[in-house]
Amino acid sequence: MGEHWEKYDNWDAAENAWDQRAHRLQKTQPIKQLVSIPELPAIRPKTKKNLRWKALNYLAKYDEEKFFIRYFFSNPLKHGYNLLRSYLTPLPFKRDKDFFFYGLKDEDEFKTILAKPDSLLIIGFSYCHKPFECPSKRFTQDCIHDLNNPVCGQCFIGKCVHSLPAKRVLPVFITTVHQIGEVIVRQVQKYPKLEVTFLITACEMTLQMFGDWGNMMRVRGVGIRLGGQICNTMKAFVASEHGVKPGMAVVLDETKKRVLDLIRFRREQ
Numbered sequence: 001m002g003e004h005w006e007k008y009d010n011w012d013a014a015e016n017a018w019d020q021r022a023h024r025l026q027k028t029q030p031i032k033q034l035v036s037i038p039e040l041p042a043i044r045p046k047t048k049k050n051l052r053w054k055a056l057n058y059l060a061k062y063d064e065e066k067f068f069i070r071y072f073f074s075n076p077l078k079h080g081y082n083l084l085r086s087y088l089t090p091l092p093f094k095r096d097k098d099f100f101f102y103g104l105k106d107e108d109e110f111k112t113i114l115a116k117p118d119s120l121l122i123i124g125f126s127y128c129h130k131p132f133e134c135p136s137k138r139f140t141q142d143c144i145h146d147l148n149n150p151v152c153g154q155c156f157i158g159k160c161v162h163s164l165p166a167k168r169v170l171p172v173f174i175t176t177v178h179q180i181g182e183v184i185v186r187q188v189q190k191y192p193k194l195e196v197t198f199l200i201t202a203c204e205m206t207l208q209m210f211g212d213w214g215n216m217m218r219v220r221g222v223g224i225r226l227g228g229q230i231c232n233t234m235k236a237f238v239a240s241e242h243g244v245k246p247g248m249a250v251v252l253d254e255t256k257k258r259v260l261d262l263i264r265f266r267r268e269q
């Protein structure tokens with residue numbers, strides 16, 4: 001983590017060197033990219049119906065080790081109250097373009113958490129935007145982010161991981177909502193003195209479906225909306241949660257810049 005950035009005195013020099021290498025690799029060993037970004041509806045109209053109920057049902061159905069049910073009943077009054085409060089809002093987040101804020105007003109408020117010495121940032125990357133040629137494979141919780149690998153050198157996830165500061169940041173490579181939910185719960189339980197926050201990439205449908213559960217935990221953070229070949233039906237979502245994701249989702253260029261600006265902000269604290 002941070003290996004590439006550590007070689008340089010400052011952010012700009014590290015980023016320039018990364019981008020120049022990525023540019024060279026795109027010419028000599030290009031990876032598959034979307035030729036154009038399709039404009040798909042974020043959630044199909046039929047899928048939108050009773051989406052919160054579908055999310056609850058999905059979470060319970062695939063909660064194989066009863067992790068979430070046990071977590072809910074560890075404090076049913078508090079969790080029930082928080083969940084109900086979230087359900088009473090039209091949407092579980094506030095949105096600014098591709099950034100979805102949970103328990104936060106805006107990016108400035110998120111930065112106040114990032115600036116705290118007693119905060120822990122969980123930064124999660126959905127496998128749906130790993131390159132097809134990823135040496136760690138797509139549907140896995142791994143990422144070798146190898147500096148000598150030409151695929152990693154062109155990968156946005158690789159760039160983010162190499163720019164992360166060493167301390168109080170936990171990168172997670174997400175395969176399922178249960179996995180990332182469990183990681184967040186466990187970090188909150190492990191570090192009761194730290195404010196756990198998150199920055200997580202996902203399709204808009206996922207950000208909408210599971211935001212209530214983040215609000216139930218009262219963990220504040222940001223969801224980053226993916227574009228490209230996203231999941232916008234329950235069928236596609238369930239298939240992707242089981243590793244069937246033939247399409248490629250992407251973080252859009254303007255959003256990439258916002259994500260990197262936040263990592264830089266955290267790094268320079």
Ligand code: SF4
Pocket residue numbers: 130131133134135136137142143144145146149151152153155156157158159
């Ligand atoms: S940086 Fe990670 S996600 Fe990207 S190609 Fe390399 S191993 Fe895969």
